[in-house]
Amino acid sequence: MAIALPRTRVTGAAPRGVAPGLAVTYLSLIVLLPMAALAWQTQKGGWSTFVDAVTAPDAAAALKLTLAAALIVAAINAIFGTLIAWVLVRDEFHGKAVVNSLIDLPFALPTIVAGLTLLTLYGPDSPIGLNVTYTRTAVVLALLFETLPFVIRSVQPVLHELDRDMEDAAASLGARGPVIFRRIILPNLLPAVVSGMALAFARAIGEFGSVVMISGNVPFSTEVASVHIFSQVSSDYEAGAAALSVVLLAISLTVLISLSLIQRWSSKHDR
Amino acid sequence: MAISVQNVCKRFGDFVALEDIALEVPAGSLTALLGPSGSGKSTLLRVIAGLEKADSGDVFIGDIHATPLPAHRRDVGFVFQHYAAFKHMTVAKNIAFGLEIRKRPRAEVAERVDELIKLVQLEGFGDRYPSQLSGGQRQRMALARALAVEPEVLLLDEPFGALDARVRTELRAWLRRLHDEMHVTTVFVTHDQEEAMEVADTVVVMNRGRIVQEGNPQEVYDHPADEFVMHFMGHVNLIGDAYVRPHDVEIRVEPNGTTSPAVVRRVLRLGAQVRVELVVDGGEPVAAALSRDEADRLPLEPGEPVFVRPRRERRFAEPEAEPAKA
Numbered sequence: 168m169a170i171a172l173p174r175t176r177v178t179g180a181a182p183r184g185v186a187p188g189l190a191v192t193y194l195s196l197i198v199l200l201p202m203a204a205l206a207w208q209t210q211k212g213g214w215s216t217f218v219d220a221v222t223a224p225d226a227a228a229a230l231k232l233t234l235a236a237a238l239i240v241a242a243i244n245a246i247f248g249t250l251i252a253w254v255l256v257r258d259e260f261h262g263k264a265v266v267n268s269l270i271d272l273p274f275a276l277p278t279i280v281a282g283l284t285l286l287t288l289y290g291p292d293s294p295i296g297l298n299v300t301y302t303r304t305a306v307v308l309a310l311l312f313e314t315l316p317f318v319i320r321s322v323q324p325v326l327h328e329l330d331r332d333m334e335d336a337a338a339s340l341g342a343r344g345p346v347i348f349r350r351i352i353l354p355n356l357l358p359a360v361v362s363g364m365a366l367a368f369a370r371a372i373g374e375f376g377s378v379v380m381i382s383g384n385v386p387f388s389t390e391v392a393s394v395h396i397f398s399q400v401s402s403d404y405e406a407g408a409a410a411l412s413v414v415l416l417a418i419s420l421t422v423l424i425s426l427s428l429i430q431r432w433s434s435k436h437d438r
Numbered sequence: 439m440a441i442s443v444q445n446v447c448k449r450f451g452d453f454v455a456l457e458d459i460a461l462e463v464p465a466g467s468l469t470a471l472l473g474p475s476g477s478g479k480s481t482l483l484r485v486i487a488g489l490e491k492a493d494s495g496d497v498f499i500g501d502i503h504a505t506p507l508p509a510h511r512r513d514v515g516f517v518f519q520h521y522a523a524f525k526h527m528t529v530a531k532n533i534a535f536g537l538e539i540r541k542r543p544r545a546e547v548a549e550r551v552d553e554l555i556k557l558v559q560l561e562g563f564g565d566r567y568p569s570q571l572s573g574g575q576r577q578r579m580a581l582a583r584a585l586a587v588e589p590e591v592l593l594l595d596e597p598f599g600a601l602d603a604r605v606r607t608e609l610r611a612w613l614r615r616l617h618d619e620m621h622v623t624t625v626f627v628t629h630d631q632e633e634a635m636e637v638a639d640t641v642v643v644m645n646r647g648r649i650v651q652e653g654n655p656q657e658v659y660d661h662p663a664d665e666f667v668m669h670f671m672g673h674v675n676l677i678g679d680a681y682v683r684p685h686d687v688e689i690r691v692e693p694n695g696t697t698s699p700a701v702v703r704r705v706l707r708l709g710a711q712v713r714v715e716l717v718v719d720g721g722e723p724v725a726a727a728l729s730r731d732e733a734d735r736l737p738l739e740p741g742e743p744v745f746v747r748p749r750r751e752r753r754f755a756e757p758e759a760e761p762a763k764a
Contacts (some may be wrong), residue, residue, distance in 0.1 A: 330520070330525075333522050335522065337488065338508070340536035340584070341536055343510050354526045390578065
């Protein structure tokens with residue numbers, strides 16, 4: 168005879184509903200409220216003020232530079248991040264563990280320190296004779312440094328888990344190395360590469376500390392959006408700063424939402 | 439096509455995976471490589487496929503000297519224990535892969551894929567992804583994928599190892615039928631002696647990187663070359679220095695001069711078969727296997743005194759250096 172056992176868990180610490188409530192409240196205080204305040208600040212001046220602020224020549228130039236640089240950085244990361252992840256997973260060499268832990272350095276290093284480091288290496292007193300200060304190259308370089316880990320860290324575990332038998336199966340079916348890479352490995356890595364790119368892109372459009380030191384912040388030339396926002400706040404033009412911030416916020420949100428869609432789509436075929 | 443393996447050696451660091459292997463697989467046969475894990479059977483299969491490079495020795499597939507050929511030029515179908523499904527492709531795309539690599543016309547590919555889907559009984563599953571299939575279905579898909587390019591030989595590495603018992607039995611019978619229809623030279627690796635005996639024409643028993651015995655299944659079972667094969671081909675009792683299979687242990691109520699007294703310890707009724715665990719006089723445990731009818735005629739209760747006698751026994755002249763029982 169079967170006896171139905173009650174399925175209720177008796178070990179729960181908090182009464183039902185308290186934990187989610189707490190999480191939502193915390194999230195609201197830390198993230199949602201400030202964002203709402205920002206949006207509020209923006210709409211105070213009305214739609215035309217917003218449009219004017221965003222399309223002002225210096226603001227538009229800063230925004231364009233930021234987006235272009237972030238796109239370039241995401242693309243470079245896609246290629247070299249995948250390559251480095253590949254080397255770290257598939258190749259054996261001395262000092263691999265050290266290299267592997269160095270990857271996270273840009274996460275740990277204060278961005279202003281990163282900026283200073285780059286300035287020392289690629290500044291006017293460069294020991295290797297390479298001065299890129301006040302150029303757009305400097306912007307890209309600083310962003311590349313800051314976003315290095317994203318693609319590597321998202322591709323690495325996927326590559327590690329990738330079923331090597333798939334590659335053997337493809338080989339036994341007549342596929343050479345490059346074909347195996349293109350038709351078997353790459354499609355399986357792509358979601359991870361794209362999500363790493365998206366994170367790198369989102370990070371790059373907001374980067375401040377490492378860029379501000381080395382780019383020179385020349386309006387219409389090397390001034391990125393975050394620095395532009397900072398200078399507008401400094402000169403008491405808060406409406407303009409808020410408008411540009413809302414645009415960056417909207418872009419970040421769009422990227423993150425697409426990212427979760429990509430992840431949902433790619434997990435559909437797993438296992 | 440026949441496969442010929444000559445003097446193949448392979449080491450992984452200090453571990454000797456294959457030691458001077460020589461094997462002839464006749465064209466159109468179905469051969470099982472049987473052995474415990476670490477015996478080198480999978481490595482041998484992978485060397486034949488070109489997925490592993492032998493340190494020395496040669497592999498011929500038909501008349502072709504395959505040793506210098508990489509895997510993708512060997513025309514070998516390979517099936518993996520864990521299916522190795524291309525999980526980002528549909529079933530139809532998986533099966534079509536080899537044909538697409540060979541740049542066959544699209545209409546021909548579609549036709550061949552349809553044919554194979556029917557052959558492996560996956561009608562209606564062509565547009566599904568591997569994650570939507572059961573283990574047995576995935577392995578049938580993998581088999582279709584391997585057969586699509588009409589390989590000279592088909593190699594299967596523990597093909598049913600990841601499946602549950604019922605599906606495994608079904609697929610074994612199905613593989614045997616498939617082979618009888620297609621006659622493609624087939625070698626499969628297994629650690630399950632029952633599977634080897636049920637499916638294969640020839641059983642090749644491997645142990646520690648060497649081939650210990652080859653022959654048809656009955657031959658290998660009845661005339662094991664050494665203690666290892668004796669143990670590996672099925673449960674066996676060691677009484678003194680003689681090996682006796684459980685079904686060769688006769689249980690009697692009365693002694694007849696050649697019997698030894700024993701006591702029943704446990705009786706296991708396993709459907710058609712009854713397994714009896716006894717303790718012989720000297721304290722040695724002995725297992726006997728009886729049919730139900732035989733068992734019903736005997737007073738088999740734990741603690742009951744009986745008499746046992748080996749109907750058939752086997753002694754090996756040179757005992758192995760180390761203890762025979764693992």
